[in-house]
Amino acid sequence: MRLLAANAAVGLLVLATGLGLVWSREQARQLDLSIRDQRDRIQRLETEWSRLQLERASLAARSRVERLARERFDMHTPDAGEIWDFRP
Amino acid sequence: MRTAWRGRFAQFLLLLGFLGVTAQLVRVQVVRAPALQAEARSQSVHHVRVPAIRGPILDRHGAPLAVSTPVPSVYAAPPEVAASPDQLRRLAQALDRDVAALRKRLTSASPFVYLKRQVAPQVAERVKALGLPGIGTVREYRRYYPAGEVAAHVVGFTGVDGRGLEGVELAFNQALTGRAGKRLVERDALGRDIRTLRVERPVERGQPLRLSLDGRLQYATYQAVKEAVRRHEARAGMAVVLDPDTGEVLALANVPSYNPNHLDGTGAAQRRNRAVTDALEPGSIFKPFNVAAALEAGLVQPDTVINCEQGLMRVGNRRVHDPHPLGRVSVRKVIQKSSNIGAAKIALQQDNAELWRHLRDFGFGLQPGSGYPGETRGILHRPHQWQRFDRATIGFGHGIATSALQMARAYAVLANGGVRRPVTLRRVAAGETVAGERVLSRQTAAQVKRMLNMVVSPEGTGHRAAVEGYRVAGKTGTAQKPGKGGYEEGKYVASFAGFAPVADPSLVAVVMLDEPTEPYYGGVVAAPVFRQIMAQGLRLRRVPPQPGRQVAPPPVPLRQAQGDKAKGEQVS
Numbered sequence: 001m002r003l004l005a006a007n008a009a010v011g012l013l014v015l016a017t018g019l020g021l022v023w024s025r026e027q028a029r030q031l032d033l034s035i036r037d038q039r040d041r042i043q044r045l046e047t048e049w050s051r052l053q054l055e056r057a058s059l060a061a062r063s064r065v066e067r068l069a070r071e072r073f074d075m076h077t078p079d080a081g082e083i084w085d086f087r088p
Numbered sequence: 089m090r091t092a093w094r095g096r097f098a099q100f101l102l103l104l105g106f107l108g109v110t111a112q113l114v115r116v117q118v119v120r121a122p123a124l125q126a127e128a129r130s131q132s133v134h135h136v137r138v139p140a141i142r143g144p145i146l147d148r149h150g151a152p153l154a155v156s157t158p159v160p161s162v163y164a165a166p167p168e169v170a171a172s173p174d175q176l177r178r179l180a181q182a183l184d185r186d187v188a189a190l191r192k193r194l195t196s197a198s199p200f201v202y203l204k205r206q207v208a209p210q211v212a213e214r215v216k217a218l219g220l221p222g223i224g225t226v227r228e229y230r231r232y233y234p235a236g237e238v239a240a241h242v243v244g245f246t247g248v249d250g251r252g253l254e255g256v257e258l259a260f261n262q263a264l265t266g267r268a269g270k271r272l273v274e275r276d277a278l279g280r281d282i283r284t285l286r287v288e289r290p291v292e293r294g295q296p297l298r299l300s301l302d303g304r305l306q307y308a309t310y311q312a313v314k315e316a317v318r319r320h321e322a323r324a325g326m327a328v329v330l331d332p333d334t335g336e337v338l339a340l341a342n343v344p345s346y347n348p349n350h351l352d353g354t355g356a357a358q359r360r361n362r363a364v365t366d367a368l369e370p371g372s373i374f375k376p377f378n379v380a381a382a383l384e385a386g387l388v389q390p391d392t393v394i395n396c397e398q399g400l401m402r403v404g405n406r407r408v409h410d411p412h413p414l415g416r417v418s419v420r421k422v423i424q425k426s427s428n429i430g431a432a433k434i435a436l437q438q439d440n441a442e443l444w445r446h447l448r449d450f451g452f453g454l455q456p457g458s459g460y461p462g463e464t465r466g467i468l469h470r471p472h473q474w475q476r477f478d479r480a481t482i483g484f485g486h487g488i489a490t491s492a493l494q495m496a497r498a499y500a501v502l503a504n505g506g507v508r509r510p511v512t513l514r515r516v517a518a519g520e521t522v523a524g525e526r527v528l529s530r531q532t533a534a535q536v537k538r539m540l541n542m543v544v545s546p547e548g549t550g551h552r553a554a555v556e557g558y559r560v561a562g563k564t565g566t567a568q569k570p571g572k573g574g575y576e577e578g579k580y581v582a583s584f585a586g587f588a589p590v591a592d593p594s595l596v597a598v599v600m601l602d603e604p605t606e607p608y609y610g611g612v613v614a615a616p617v618f619r620q621i622m623a624q625g626l627r628l629r630r631v632p633p634q635p636g637r638q639v640a641p642p643p644v645p646l647r648q649a650q651g652d653k654a655k656g657e658q659v660s
Contacts, residue, residue: 028283029283032283032284035284036284043158043227046141046158047157047158050155050156050157050158050232051157053144053152053155054152054155054157054232054234057151057152057155057234057235058234060151061234061235062238062303062304062307063307077308077624078627079556079623080555080556080557080558080619080622080623080626080627080633081556081557083557083627083633084633085632085633
């Protein structure tokens, strides 16, 4: 009788750890998937970030800003002699 | 009886069968296990190299000068490729490649070949959509240079593999590169990643690099040089702007330039960073160092009278002459009017070894120390090789050679009161002091400064370098170029070197134009470029103009003007 009970307990434990193994592997798979998703996301964001950086650089290019200031706003770079210091 | 025998026989067969199965099991699971496992792993487990992104190069204010961005490249593993002629045709179409050439690549014996590197994202999508086994895309990085030709020589460029080949990209390649990571990945039969087993080495991104360059001043400098080269039809032009207190290179421009984003069709002539790698005879912009050496040695004073021989002097059997003859004048005037004879006489008063040591102290014959690849140290011969005439010509900047960068560094010594510092392309953090070596007394530096300020006065050769509102010091130079068998008629290097404001110099600048057409004088063609660069530089550095040095009256302040308008008065 006691032998039977012990066997049953061991059997249950084996079943439980078996299920635990399956569960943890599934977890690992899920986590791995999400790591991969995040990595893809990093890559996408990285690509976008560098694209935006380049876009900003080309929009803020000195030559472009200078041209716009000249043509659209009729401005010019102040030459020496056109700069005054009003600090007390 | 017969049934019993049959039963035994069946039993025996079963036993034999089981024994066979067991034996095979043991063989596979135990005996051959290691070999089989290794084989399985090699089919499903792969090492994957994860490329590190190259660090960006930024100007001193953080504006990007070089940025890497991920782009796909199409590769093939030829042994795994099995494409029908039709599929091959479509692949060739997607890649815009010749079918025959593509087939040749695909029959290569190597396990990995690039079919096309750095393609547009749409191209990569089209290739992926074909779904051919053994053909895929990997991520690579492409380098972009937002400043283009403006900062091309300083920044340099990388090859298609991302390694720095020129300029700062090469000089600081290691820090910029970072280190590629390594991952152990399990793959299914179709080559898709199932999971990462282990990160064997994490990716180390390349570090960002902050340069000392000021993007705005760099632009102003490049434009000024470019415009001057165009106007005077010069072969080349260069300019260097330094911070005299830190040795930082704030701007460095060369013309002709090139676009580092499109290298095809550009040659060495455009790519050469002349200001750093080319040594030229400096001519008269060298005179202040000869005079500083004589002052330091106590051989002359600023008001010592030198006889400039009315424009012609003999040294041995050779002659030195002045384009604008002078009589007996002070050392100050020798500099202000740029007399060759005066400078030669001052050099002749000095001892070879002493003069050499002083010139060396200014950094002539030494590398400026920026770490830029191919940095020249110029030519300064050993003093025991100098004949009397050599010493005379060195006095006015011939018989030696320097780069524009070396010259800027030497002028920085005069500007900062006598301390020589290494030149740096990396930004020096605010508050950080750069160690230097005192090579000239404060007093001598101040005396030379005053002389150089006179050069920029209305009577001086450099009056076109004057910047309204500031006291400027500098020196003009017009050096005849050496050619085959002596100096060449009509070929000159026109230059101007100087700093401002005199009292506490904020900027040092050197401008050189190679073979400008007539008028080729440094004071005429190079001084205005210097003026333009200085005016912009002083404004950008917020150096206030000095009161009382302004030529025009200040404009009416806005608030007052509006008030006047309200009263109906005309505002001009």
